[in-house]
Amino acid sequence: MTQQRIGIWIIGAWGGVATTAAVGLSALKQGLTGTSGLVSENPYFEKLNLKNWDQFVVGGHEIRDTSFVEAARYFSENSGVFHPALLQAVEEDLKAYDQNVKPGTLIHVGDTIRSLAGDAVRKFDTESLQETLTRLTNDISEFQKQHDLAHVVVVNLASTEPPVEESAKSLSLAELKESLASAVTSPVPASTLYAIAAMNAGCSHLNFTPSAGTDLPALIELAEEKQVLHAGRDGKTGETLMKSVLAPMFAHRNLNVMSWVGHNIFGNLDGKVLDDPVNKSNKVVSKDHLLTEILGYKPQTLVSIEYIESMGDWKTAWDHIHFKGFLDTKMALQFTWQGTDSILAAPLMLDMVRFTEREWRRGNKSGIMTHLSSFYKSPMQATTPEFERQYQQLEQWADTVSEES
Template sequence: MTKQRIGIWIIGAWGGVSTTAAIGLLSLQKGLTGTSGLVSEHPYFEKLDLVGWDQVVIGGHEIRETSFVEAAKHFSETSGVFHPALLQAVEPELNEFDKNVKPGTLIHVGDTIRSLAGDSVKQYDQESLQDTLARLSADMTEFQKQHDLAHVVVVNLASTEPPVEESAKALSLAELKEQLASAETSPVPASALYAIAAMNAGCSHLNFTPSAGTDLPALIELAEEKQILHGGRDGKTGETLMKSVLAPMFAHRNLNVMSWVGHNIFGNLDGKVLDDPVNKSNKVHSKDHLLTEILGYKPQTLVSIEYIESMGDWKTAWDHIHFKGFLDTKMSLQFTWQGTDSVLAAPLVLDMVRFTEREWRRGNRSGVMTHLSSFFKSPMQATTPEFERQYQQLEEWANTVSEE
């Protein structure tokens, strides 16, 4: 199939990761940056004939009132990234992307996220849930038509929601449809509503957050019914990436991990939202389950996430691993991971969109994309938690696609 233009529709369009992805995309289009950090630019994947950077356009939903340029300038001032000359070079295109951003929804986002919302989205507070779904879906459809896009990939980059209600995890699709009659009876959060809207618009869906997204039985069923590709959840960019690499080493060497403590500090908008204990609980669970899955037993663990405003987007993770070796000798390993959260995450978003579009283009247009497991902390339907094995699955998928 001949490659055509595609769209990335981002939930949380003016957030740090989205803004970085937009600047990165435009920088790639203009030849202003190299390809370091982009998995899809590894020579191994050249055989896939992936969509070119100049064939991609960005739009999305947002609840705040700002713009790509304003968000980028704030990000640059607080975190010291984005050279002013680079921002100036891509500013006209960022302004064009702004025209594609529409008001999202505040249904079941939680009080902390609602506190960030502007008036443009609050005007829809009296809108019925069904009208909200129709509006969100229409925005995606219009974006595709306006820009003559062959396909649109919806990516959830919004702030972490409170955990989904347990009742929602047991619902069939038919039962969920009944409860979606109104916002009052709906058991699912905004991330799931965006996902439903995406499926109704025929868009693929990726969830880069710990929020529910499509990771519910009813929505997995809906994806099959609508023939939609989807994947998630929670991007694996820093500390958890290290865990997924180091924990197998301890397991394979039969070194007994007695405790693993991880402290995380950062000061971006995501950190501010995670300062709410309810929202934080969703993220902590996503970061903490991995060790037990890899080691086969549960060591004592502690994961802390603290909002330190002065840090901006720079995230520091300090881990202390206490383990037992031969002759019951106790030893330890410590590491410190420092990086800008959004700069680590944004290239992975662009990668996953390219891999998703390639899967869609080959004609496989339904189900969970397990070959993208290496990108997520809590990958849906994953067969292994180890990073190296997950990455091998991506390579195996690439081999299969290239041989067709």
């Protein structure tokens, strides 16, 4: 008997990370690439009986007028990320995925993201809030029905929104429902509307962005009501990953960190959006809180993020750590992290989808998945900010799942 497949519904479907994930999924399915960068392919997780790569189907919501095929071709030409021969090999799969992408929403995305929107999504500008939620929910449900999918995992990979309004942080679920039913403007941003649609469709939800998503009291309530799994927020792929590894070293050796400066440059679409100071503020907060949590005190910090168009999808992070040792001697450590943003992030998204599906298949279908904390800069309800301890939690979860099998 053929097993039912699993859907991956991506918010920001034709963005860099999503396109890289789609190309990678097809390449993995066809055996055209190795498994470097995929946590779920570590030998430790073989016992989990995770879904094979050919058991996933991709769809999603998008606000721009493009396609997986066009986006992948642009990445290949602009950043040298994909070899042309690989793109030719995966093109049919990308075209099939393109058929599953629907227009998203521009409600509370901010002016910078709205400026990227194409004609297909703008025609829904006159919708009411309820009409938008119904449409987004139906898109996901129809995707699941059309492809006879056992389950769908919704993943937010869209560009970073402006910070959520303070009033939304105190809304109960009852208050949110009442507001959505009667208000002219949404009390929550697009990322949260997508999350509500996902939960209404009975889907698990992963937020790989700094945007609010499900990280609001009302959405945590909704997840319990709808009995769905969720996790977030903001994928930990580069500089912050290094911080979560290095900061414990300073703490454990009792070396006093006086200042930690991080300068980031990159040139992809996400970088363009973050060039807007309002959107950037959301990302900076996500990257900067970690040190205080690990060290137990707050050193002087500076996090800068700059859009340099010529960089394309390549990003460089330069960090300068000024610390004090024995006899109050001042010393410094510097590191440079260079990589392609999408190549670092895409496999982690695929990993989380596999782990989420396994938790759903296990029968635990409600609540925040804290065992995925190692994938996030600002993990919801995390018990530790240190990467190594977070990764141990993932392994402990795997032990528990395999013992139950």
